Amino acid sequence: MSNALVKLEFDKEQMAVIETQLFPSGTSKAEQQYCLSVARELCLNPITKEIFFVKRRQKIDDKWVTKVEPMVGRDGFLSIAHRSKQFAGIETTAGIREVPQLEGGQWGFKNQLVTECIVWRKDSPKPFTVQVAYNEYCQRNSEGNPTKFWAEKPETMLKKVAESQALRKAFNIHGVYCPEELGAGFELASGDIVIQAIEEERPGNETDKSHLSVVKPPQAETQATKTPKHQKSSTATTSQSAPINEEVQTSPPSPGQVIDEAALLVIELLDGKHIPYDIAINGLDGIISAKSFNEKELLKSSGFRWSADQKRWIYKFRNEPF
Incomplete structure (x- = not known):
């Protein structure tokens, strides 16, 4: 299953972090054991976001x-490739090509964005090649329109699918997939993973596609005070009385503007669920504080942590672009 020579093991402190912070709420012990066995077999560390x-x-x-x-x-698959000592390079290109597509029961050709990934191994005379088309992997919202990142960064998203598939093919990796190819979300440049629950079959209109989770690295809780109520948008009044980090940040974004993509998706989620919230930004550090008694599990799975002092759910983010 893996090219790793030695399986990864976790010490007690690492296990405590993984079990309490890196599994979705409600994960059973059996599910934890299965997930950790895959992580060990592939020698991928969930703490460093190689697997989640x-x-x-x-x-x-x-x-x-x-x-x-x-x-x-995708970076987790690259880690396996490099560790094998047989990785000899990767090349990914994108372009518009005619691809077969079924519409109204009839096959025809239609122009689509297509990405091709080629992976070379030192011990193989021929490279491993994968081509993927936009229409097969584009994630769409409940109205049938491409989701934010598939609309704004289609080439980037599709390249991740092609690269993940080519790396799996070249290095004989089985049973795990990247979020972009299963419609489970996407990986940010920071390494944070924005995900939504994957459904193998959608029963009518039961699917709630607004449920997003942001998988972020473990971090210590800090206290945040309430900020004045603002209009629900991607901007907020900068809080001077509630410093989030005492370290002075340089080159901050425009005052009060949320530009972190994960935070923007969290805001969209809160708006969609009509959950009241406030935003405080200090330099590059930001906090979204929300109040809800009916959506506790949703907030927890989306990266919020309960603050007993504030009596609110707290979500922290670095206000940096994608």
């Missing part, structure tokens, strides 16, 4: 169940 664990809805015997399964970002 995602909720997945499946229909089994006419019943919908939620399972937690491991997923690997």
Whole structure:
């Protein structure tokens, strides 16, 4: 399953972090053991975001169940490739090509964005090649329109799909996928993973596509005070009385403007669920504080942590671009 020579092991402190901070709420012990066995087998560390664990809805015997399964970002597959000592290079290109597409029961050719990834191995005379088309992997919202990143960065998203598939093909990696190819979300440049529960089959209109989670690295909790109420948008009044980090930040974004893509998606989620919230920005550090009694699990799975002092749910972010 893996090219790693030695399986990864976690000490007690690492296990405590993984079990308490890196698994979705409600993960069973059996699911944890399975996910960690895959991480060890692939020698990928969830703490450094080489592998992460995602909720997945499946229909089994006419019943919908939620399972937690491991997923690997493109960089995780690259880590396996480099560790094999056989990785000899990767090249990814994109262009518009005619591809076969079924519409109204009839096959025809249609122009689509297509990416091609070529991976070379030192021990193989021929490279491994994968081509993927935009229409096969583009994630769409409930109105049928491309989601934010698939609309704004289609080439970047599609290249991640092609590269993940080519690396798996070249290095014989089985049973794990990247979030972009399963419609589970996407990986930010910072390494944070924005995900949504994967559903193998969608029962009518039961799917709630506004449920997003942001998988971020472990971080210590800091206290944040309430900020004045603002209009619900991607901007907020900078709070001078509630410093989030005492370190002075340089070159901050425009005052009060949220530009972190994960934070913007969290704001969209809160707006969609009509959850009241406030935003405080100090330099590059930001806090979204929300108040809800009916959406506790949603907030927890989206990266919020309960602050007993504030009596609110707190989400921290670095206000930096994608």
